Amino acid sequence: MARLARIPGVAFLLVLLGIVFGVFAAGFASLPNLLNIGIQSSTLLLLALPMTFIIMTEGLDLSMGAVLGLTGVVLASALVAGNTLIVALAAALGVGLVFGIANGLLVVKLGLPPFVATLGTLGIAQGIALVVTSGESVAGIGPALPRLYASRWVGIPFSILVAIFMYAVFHFLLYHTRFGNYVFAIGGNREALVLAGVPAGFFHVSVYALAGLMTGFAALLLTGRMNSGHPIAAMGMEFDAIAAVIVGGTERQRGNGWLPGTVLGVLAVGVLRNGLNVMALPSSLQVASIGLLLIVALLIDSIRRRRL
Amino acid sequence: MKYRLIGVVLIALALGLSSDAFATPSNLLNVLRQASLVFLSASGLTLVIVGAGLDLSVGANLGLSACFAAAAIKATGTLFAGFSAGLACGIIVGLMNGLMVTKLRLPPFIATYGMLWMLYGVNYWYMKGDTIYGFPSEFRSLGSGDLLGIPIPVYLMAIGLLAGGIFTRYTTFGHEVYAIGSNAEAARLSGIPVSSRLILLYTLSGAMAGLAGVIYLARLNSAEAGIGSPLLLPAIAAVLIGGTSLFGGNGGLAGTMIGAIILTLVLNGMNLLGINSNWQPLVTGVIILLAALIDSLTRGHAELRA
Amino acid sequence: MTFGKELKFRFKCLGLLMFCLGVAGCGETKDASSGTKRETIALFTKNQTNPYFETVRVAAKAAAAEQGVDLKNYIPTSNDSIPEQMNQIEDAITSRPSAAVFIPVDAKAMIPGVEKFNAAGIPVVNLIDRADGGQFVSFLGCDDYAVAMNTAKYLLQKMNGKGNVIIIEGQGGSSNNQKRIAGFKKALEEFPNVKVLASQTGNFQRNMALQVTENLLQAHTQIDGILAANDAMALGAIEALDAANRKALVIGMNGTKEAIDAVKTGKLLATGDCDGFLQGCMGTMAAVRHLRNLPVPREVIFPITVFDSTNFKGADVPYEQRMCPKWESIVKD
Numbered sequence: 001m002a003r004l005a006r007i008p009g010v011a012f013l014l015v016l017l018g019i020v021f022g023v024f025a026a027g028f029a030s031l032p033n034l035l036n037i038g039i040q041s042s043t044l045l046l047l048a049l050p051m052t053f054i055i056m057t058e059g060l061d062l063s064m065g066a067v068l069g070l071t072g073v074v075l076a077s078a079l080v081a082g083n084t085l086i087v088a089l090a091a092a093l094g095v096g097l098v099f100g101i102a103n104g105l106l107v108v109k110l111g112l113p114p115f116v117a118t119l120g121t122l123g124i125a126q127g128i129a130l131v132v133t134s135g136e137s138v139a140g141i142g143p144a145l146p147r148l149y150a151s152r153w154v155g156i157p158f159s160i161l162v163a164i165f166m167y168a169v170f171h172f173l174l175y176h177t178r179f180g181n182y183v184f185a186i187g188g189n190r191e192a193l194v195l196a197g198v199p200a201g202f203f204h205v206s207v208y209a210l211a212g213l214m215t216g217f218a219a220l221l222l223t224g225r226m227n228s229g230h231p232i233a234a235m236g237m238e239f240d241a242i243a244a245v246i247v248g249g250t251e252r253q254r255g256n257g258w259l260p261g262t263v264l265g266v267l268a269v270g271v272l273r274n275g276l277n278v279m280a281l282p283s284s285l286q287v288a289s290i291g292l293l294l295i296v297a298l299l300i301d302s303i304r305r306r307r308l
Numbered sequence: 309m310k311y312r313l314i315g316v317v318l319i320a321l322a323l324g325l326s327s328d329a330f331a332t333p334s335n336l337l338n339v340l341r342q343a344s345l346v347f348l349s350a351s352g353l354t355l356v357i358v359g360a361g362l363d364l365s366v367g368a369n370l371g372l373s374a375c376f377a378a379a380a381i382k383a384t385g386t387l388f389a390g391f392s393a394g395l396a397c398g399i400i401v402g403l404m405n406g407l408m409v410t411k412l413r414l415p416p417f418i419a420t421y422g423m424l425w426m427l428y429g430v431n432y433w434y435m436k437g438d439t440i441y442g443f444p445s446e447f448r449s450l451g452s453g454d455l456l457g458i459p460i461p462v463y464l465m466a467i468g469l470l471a472g473g474i475f476t477r478y479t480t481f482g483h484e485v486y487a488i489g490s491n492a493e494a495a496r497l498s499g500i501p502v503s504s505r506l507i508l509l510y511t512l513s514g515a516m517a518g519l520a521g522v523i524y525l526a527r528l529n530s531a532e533a534g535i536g537s538p539l540l541l542p543a544i545a546a547v548l549i550g551g552t553s554l555f556g557g558n559g560g561l562a563g564t565m566i567g568a569i570i571l572t573l574v575l576n577g578m579n580l581l582g583i584n585s586n587w588q589p590l591v592t593g594v595i596i597l598l599a600a601l602i603d604s605l606t607r608g609h610a611e612l613r614a
Numbered sequence: 615m616t617f618g619k620e621l622k623f624r625f626k627c628l629g630l631l632m633f634c635l636g637v638a639g640c641g642e643t644k645d646a647s648s649g650t651k652r653e654t655i656a657l658f659t660k661n662q663t664n665p666y667f668e669t670v671r672v673a674a675k676a677a678a679a680e681q682g683v684d685l686k687n688y689i690p691t692s693n694d695s696i697p698e699q700m701n702q703i704e705d706a707i708t709s710r711p712s713a714a715v716f717i718p719v720d721a722k723a724m725i726p727g728v729e730k731f732n733a734a735g736i737p738v739v740n741l742i743d744r745a746d747g748g749q750f751v752s753f754l755g756c757d758d759y760a761v762a763m764n765t766a767k768y769l770l771q772k773m774n775g776k777g778n779v780i781i782i783e784g785q786g787g788s789s790n791n792q793k794r795i796a797g798f799k800k801a802l803e804e805f806p807n808v809k810v811l812a813s814q815t816g817n818f819q820r821n822m823a824l825q826v827t828e829n830l831l832q833a834h835t836q837i838d839g840i841l842a843a844n845d846a847m848a849l850g851a852i853e854a855l856d857a858a859n860r861k862a863l864v865i866g867m868n869g870t871k872e873a874i875d876a877v878k879t880g881k882l883l884a885t886g887d888c889d890g891f892l893q894g895c896m897g898t899m900a901a902v903r904h905l906r907n908l909p910v911p912r913e914v915i916f917p918i919t920v921f922d923s924t925n926f927k928g929a930d931v932p933y934e935q936r937m938c939p940k941w942e943s944i945v946k947d
Contacts, residue, residue: 027708036708040701066589106597113555116548116600119541123593130586135786139722139746146726226696226723232787233696233723239421246418273691277705280686283662287691288429294422295414302413327833335832342825437668441849441872452857528820529853530872532846534663534693538819578814579829585815586786 008249008261009300013293014268021275028278035157041270042163043225043234046218048241048262049170050211055245056257057186057204059107059114061211061238063099066125068234071096071219073129075145076138076229085144093216099125100212104205129231138229149224159221166217167263174259183207184257244269247297268293311602312551312566319570323577330580337459339569339576344461345451345527346568347561348520350543351468352402352513354564355475356416357547359509360489360556363405364420366517366543368427371536373397373521375431378440378531387447394522395515401427402514406507424540431533441530451527461523465565468516472561485509489556545592546571549599570595653683655901656711656736658702660719661693664846665870666890667717669933670742673894674715677938681902686711694788696723703727707734713901714738718745721789737904741897742890743790751904754897754914756888758790761867761918762797762843765886768920769839769865770805772883777838780830781813782823782851784843791818794843794867811837816847823847827854840864845873845885852881869921869929877926888916889929895938896945903941914945 022029047064054061071092078088099121106117151158174180182203185193193200223229247268248261272293276286324331349370356363377394381387401423408419453460475482484505487495496502525531550567552559574595578588657674659667671687678685688706690698699719706714707730714731716738718724728748731738738748742755770779781798784791795813802808811834816823823842831837831854840855840862842848848866855862866873869887876882893916900910921929 025709027710030708033705033708036701036704040704043697110601111604112597112600113548113553115544115554116596119545119548120593120597120600123589123591123596125593127587127590127593130589130786131584133787135586135788136792137720137722137787137789222697225700225726226720227726228722230696230720230723230787232785236692237697243418243421246415251415273701274705277688277702278708280656280688280706280709282433283687283689283691284429284431284433286429287432287662288426290691291422291425291427291429294418294425295408298414298418299412305413329833332832335829338828338832342828432662435663437662437665437671439665439870439872442875452853524821527853528824528850530820530849532663532665532820535821537693538817538822575825576829576832579812579826580833582812582814582833585783585813588815 006249006258008247008258008264008297009304010247010249010261010268010293010297011264012300013297014264014271017268017271017275021271021278025275025278028275033274033278035160037267037270037274038160038163039157040274041266042159043218043221044237044240044244044270045163045263045266046166046214046221047211047237048244048266049166049259050207050214051238051241052170052245052248052250052257052259052262053174053183053207054114054211055242055250056183057207059208060118060242061103061208062115062118063103063122063125064211064215064238064241065234065236066122066129067096067099067212068215068218068222068237069231070099070125070129071216072223072233073133073138073229073231075216075219075223076141077132079141079145080138085148089216089220092219093213096212096214096216096219097209098212099215100209101205103212104208107208108201108204126232126235133229133231135231137226137231139227141223141228145220145224146227149221159224162217162221166214167259171259174257179203179206188256240269243294247294249301265297268297311606312549312563312570312599315599315602316566316569316573319573319577323573323580327577327580330577335576335580337457337462339572340462340465341459342576343565343568343572344459344465345520345524346542346546346571347465347468347565348461348523349517349539350546350564350568351472351520351561352516353543354547354550354552354559354561355472355485355516356509356513357552357554358489358556358559359485359506360492361409361506361510362416362420362554363510363513364417364540365401365405365423365427366513367536367538367540368424368431369398369401369514369517369536370521370524370539371534372401372427372431372434373518374525374535375435375440375531375533377522377525378443381443381447382440387444390447390525391519391522394518394525396518398514398516398518398521399511400514402511402517403507405514406510409510410503410506428534428537435531435533437533439530439532443526443529448526448529451523451525461527464523469561469565476560481505481508486557489558491557542571545596549596551603567599570599653712653902653905654686654709655683655898656686656688656706656714657898658688658699658706658714658716658718660690660699660717662689663693664868665872666845666868669870669890670717670894670897672933673891673936673938674898676936677895677898677902680938681899683712683902683905685898690719694719694785696720699724700727703730707731707736711736712905713751715741715897715901716745717742721746737901739897739901739904742888742893752900752910752912752914754900754916755893756916756918758793758867759797759800761886761888762794763801764797764918765865765867765884765920766798766801766841767804768884768886768922769841769863770801770808772863773805773808773839775805776807778809778811778834778836779839779841780811780827780834780837782826782840782842782847783813783815784818784847786815788818791843798841798843808839816842816850818844818847820846820850823850824854827851828858831855831858831860837862842866844868845870848873848882848885849876852876856881869919871932874921874926874929877921877923878930880923884920884922886918886920887929888918891933891936892916892939892944896941899938899941911945
């Protein structure tokens with residue numbers, strides 16, 4: 001019973017949406033469509049996983065969408081210049097890492113509130129992306145990335161595999177390593193860490209650096225999907241990531257995190273959007289439903305908390 | 309606070325030296341007008357943040373209120389209807405936010421972010437891709453006009469500041485909001501009815517967003533769905549650059565005014581100097597960081613955290 | 615949570631999912647047996663806020679009704695969002711429309727999306743904005759570059775080829791914006807005595823264009839013309855001019871109702887467009903013709919109209935009252 005209580009309200013909504021769309025949306029429950037949902041949600045999940053860690057440390061990263069745009073541009077430009085995919089990916093990861101570390105240092109060493117620090121780096125990343133590309137998309141990235149993106153392994157599309165793999169990595173990090181313990185501690189009880197002699201600052205910065213690194217991987221998926229790098233294609237994604245994390249049960253105030261919840265949060269929005277698209281319902285309704293989903297999901301949790 | 313003012317002066321000096329057109333009375337008033345509009349959109353948000361809350365729906369609220377106000381003016385031919393409609397929309401949205409945060413115990417980020425989406429859904433559905441435009445000049449002067457040579461929005465900002473000052477210093481409600489922002493538990497224990505105060509706070513914030521929507525309508529002379537969308541991040545930036553902390557309990561409207569002025573100066577300067585527009589986000593981001601850094605250094609955070 | 619308990623939880627979810635699949639399976643067989651469906655056209659427009667696209671949608675709906683087909687609309691929830699339009703293409707393919715009419719959010723980034731339609735065997739008509747790749751039945755539209763160039767030339771001619779202009783650009787990162795600015799610049803080349811004082815972005819938004827114009831009015835005492843990359847920004851610039859009591863010739867692009875009204879009252883010099891309503895009609899009709907095996911040319915380039923005070927009447931009809939023209943009257947082969 002206690003474990004059932006851990007499951008956030010969004011899980012029930014996810015199941016409900018699945019059933020409703022399954023019945024009313026022709027084609028929704030077909031395998032190709034379900035795989036589509038996975039593909040469509042994979043980029044967001046790559047952002048939401050590190051965001052979970054950040055939120056557990058009572059932080060936020062608003063710059064992820066802008067940095068993703070920049071890393072996408074870097075990846076695409078490196079490919080256009082003739083580099084191999086590995087080299088291009090390394091470049092993208094490097095740029096993402098730089099921004100991640102910068103965010104971490106601003107928050108941890110300089111003590112800036114995360115909202116402000118990442119709002120600043122958002123502008124910087126977006127600005128660099130726009131200046132470097134003069135506002136144009138970077139096309140002509142060659143066949144290597146599109147081929148990889150379109151590839152399937154045991155019938156599973158590449159982007160879903162990446163998402164599953166990254167989830168496994170983060171799950172392991174959070175629940176089975178000391179790093180994960182530190183992440184819990186930084187949010188809930190930072191002083192204990194410091195007293196124990198652990199370099200809390202270093203791990204705290206790492207959480208942001210990890211987010212920056214992940215935007216590099218996300219760039220692989222996004223650039224592969226668009227067959228080009230686009231400076232502002234990912235603007236606003238960080239808000240969706242934050243919403244997915246919070247709706248998934250991670251609470252800002254208590255350093256309390258539940259990683260599977262993040263997956264549920266990402267999937268719930270993905271299923272909702274997909275189902276509404278498949279039914280071709282008016283776009284204004286889709287906009288309103290997304291808001292309603294978020295609120296109802298947490299409302300369910302709020303009501304259940306009071307009953308306990 | 310004084311470091312911020314120094315910052316404003318420094319930026320102004322730099323711009324004045326690099327551009328002939330900057331330091332003219334005409335341009336300075338121009339900057340003040342633009343800053344007033346940002347201030348108005350961020351004023352409600354400031355108070356909510358002081359109370360340790362967050363309202364991400366201000367942009368959407370502003371936009372929807374503007375659309376309802378526009379429709380009301382067109383339908384009845386009176387400005388009073390417009391103000392009432394805009395204010396009513398703002399109040400209702402604010403009230404719903406307040407209830408979600410207090411009675412339903414939803415975290416403010418999700419409650420107001422969810423509200424943002426719902427408001428845009430209503431807005432898009434209501435406007436059907438159209439615009440409502442063409443308003444009487446007396447109305448438009450609220451946004452674009454002058455009184456005794458000073459832009460009217462600047463008077464509105466002054467009134468807002470004055471009201472904010474009175475609110476903070478001389479009203480019980482104001483004291484309570486700061487107390488709640490500093491430490492909600494302690495406030496509750498000392499007898500402050502935190503829930504009802506928060507509901508009132510969010511409702512007030514919504515009302516101010518609604519009014520700001522009407523002023524934006526006057527300035528733009530047109531309402532379209534999504535007016536508010538680009539206004540959210542600058543509003544948040546103005547509040548944060550102004551020194552109000554997201555943790556609540558400090559800061560205020562004066563800071564937001566400074567923040568609004570700084571943001572406006574940046575755009576004004578870049579336009580005057582003809583700097584390629586692609587650089588704008590970069591410069592804005594740097595300014596945000598600088599303002600926060602100065603704040604942090606002067607508060608001695610560097611020592612505490614490192 | 616231990617790994618074992620997690621597995622159990624996941625199995626529970628999987629079980630529920632299987633249940634859904636089962637139910638859906640029943641749902642689907644019911645559908646298939648209900649007889650032949652009407653043909654469906656999937657229309658992809660860029661956003662919900664620009665009146666231009668509403669005109670296109672209204673026209674498409676009229677054309678679809680006339681032709682006896684269903685129309686389904688796909689509009690991103692975030693304006694002009696590339697990832698969202700890509701998702702909507704995939705989701706639309708799931709419901710197997712008979713054909714698609716497609717306005718790409720970005721000329722290059724959406725190529726993989728078009729290729730998805732191609733792979734699914736769904737014929738696509740490219741409407742209004744040209745996509746830089748993918749297989750299309752036809753392209754119907756005009757060229758933003760040419761529209762911008764013609765509209766700018768018109769203004770520069772009205773200025774008698776001398777004076778000062780400012781350019782209000784659209785959003786950096788938009789392929790339309792690049793084409794329009796390039797068109798403006800090409801026009802300016804033919805008028806060497808016109809000086810471009812400034813070129814700043816208004817992000818295709820009215821408020822920002824207003825603010826930028828205000829600032830530029832401060833910086834430059836003599837501005838004779840304003841080239842705005844869309845109507846919303848042109849109208850914002852006009853508000854700034856009005857407020858500052860200054861005059862200048864302003865042009866916009868899109869031919870929206872509000873812009874036409876501004877042309878009527880003399881505030882706006884002209885707005886350049888290829889008739890959104892007409893394009894909406896023709897795009898839909900082209901798709902239907904293709905489904906009915908009627909000939910559709912590879913390209914239909916619509917004439918550019920620079921709507922000014924002399925010729926706005928054609929565009930001044932509320933679109934609810936307009937009817938789609940006959941295909942043969944527009945496409946003469």
